[in-house]
Amino acid sequence: MTNQDPIEKEIALSSATPSVAPAVLKLDKCRIMADTEVKSEDFLLRWYGKPCFPRLDLSAITGTEKCGKTFFTSMLMACCAAKNVLELERIREEPLKVMWFDTEQSRQSTKSILTDRVYQLGDADEANFFVFNVRACSCQERIDYLVAGIETYKPDMVIIDNVSDLLSSINDPEASAQLIDLLMQLSTENDCNITIVIHLNRTGEKRGLRGWLGTEILHKAFDVYYCEQIEKTDVFSVEQTFTRKYRINEQMYYKIDDNGLPVITTKPNYQPRNQNGQYMSNKPEAYQIRSDKATTFNQKYIIHNDGNAQRPWEWNLRPLFSDAFGSIPSLPLENLQNQVMKLSEIKQPKYYEKVFDLAVGQRVISTTMDKHGRVVAVLIPS
Template identity: 35%
Template structure:
């Protein structure tokens, strides 16, 4: 009797929650199919998500236009696509007006060598939709077209509060589920925090995306050009490359023999300090306040950076009026 009761108690259910998610040693699991690469280094595979980050006006939309072109045509400069991939590409724009969205569509078609609509490219204008409507439209159209590559410009407009952990987690989870369910890759765009010294993606949404994405690509203005860097990746990071906008309004990738090293934290500190002071003369309180705003740092960090710049002789304090100036103007 006792044996029978224990047998019933420990009897395994026919199918328990999570059984279908169990991974076994002998399972034959195919490698993720590569969709996009930079100089033959993988940046996007099916079933994964990625994020493009940068300050305002760092040409994030132009960069995704290059990714879409490479996906559709197999190549765009150093960016290559999978020639066996024939599924559609979807672009959802949540920020720009209808006229600018159409310009982006036409630009991609021109980059593909066309003067007409590309039959595998579907572009959607979502700026006037509510947050929930945008999410539902993305889900519905991904289910309808079953694309290989999806771009969402930008992620913050799918989230009610990008500084809320739960709201941010829900958005990222939705993107991961869609990419897995439809075996596609989803790339989204997110701004970096304000302040020249802070290059982190915005809010909890940016933090969670950075943790979950296959690739985190950063865009930075570099004079007249834009530098593309792999700041976080599950694969080998690609070498930085530059691109510019040519006279026809199209992005052009520049081949470089060698790319200058990325600026260090100290380089960024010095750059911001020189931008703040320039040819001005400021007392300590005003200098500290302006540096905090420009660098996006707290009071104690600003004080520490001012002291460090004094030590490095980047700035100096005048004996005549007790104001701070850049050394190069001394």
């Protein structure tokens, strides 16, 4: 064999195919291109005609204590068996398999909810229900059992009530991120929707899910639903507060009948009384301001109601928020706050929060997630 010229050897080496790192080979399997074959979005339910609770993804239900979160999850489970439950509709004709992973309540309560509520709302086949009470288990046991249950029973919908009980601390950033990553992986690998229940922060602000875990959920969930009991009434409500795609503007109101089952009702016209027993205005607090205070704000966005002593003025929210957005389709909440406070000449952030909630309530704006996983506000077309 003749000795190869050093220059020829160098040329031969330079033209050889370079080796590819093993990590890059695995990464390439995750690559998305225009001709990549992926499953179309598959939603389990409709609510007010809009698709919701998708497979391969996470959903979240939140609210304060005793505000109807478990009532709403009962409706979801029942709708997996029945075609329609209140305003919910199952998309597929065939019943869905559902797994309820109860970490909070007693075994007696879990059974009562299943038999006296879920089964009464939907004509359920018990073979499609996998209900587990794991309140007596440790955090790690709950996670291990959850993984085993999903991988074994292959449910279409998994409800974890309450997801906080899977961690020893909901303010542990690393553990919170690892748990949400695990749930996302489970939903993807097992072709199911995982709906997680979590309480609100102590402030009760419906955009504030509890702890670091709540922050991770807001970043990763496809849609979020807020449950509430209307003050001083027997009426409960549910509304969608975040979504990545299908915005549901309607808010559901329901009561509990004599059989302990939810039934649709209308929004209550509750009028509060003051300390002397006199009726007060039931308008949001942003309206309940003395007329002389209106002069401190930009008059461009004020509507004066001459002769109306109860409500001498109010905010003209549509032009205010339209000007704040300008030509930008969505704004991070902090950016929107800065713009609105600057335009309106509102000085106090707490007062801005009231105006923001008023705009949400009047369907001027809504909140959702952008492609980067940030919570943003969007202007609802008039």
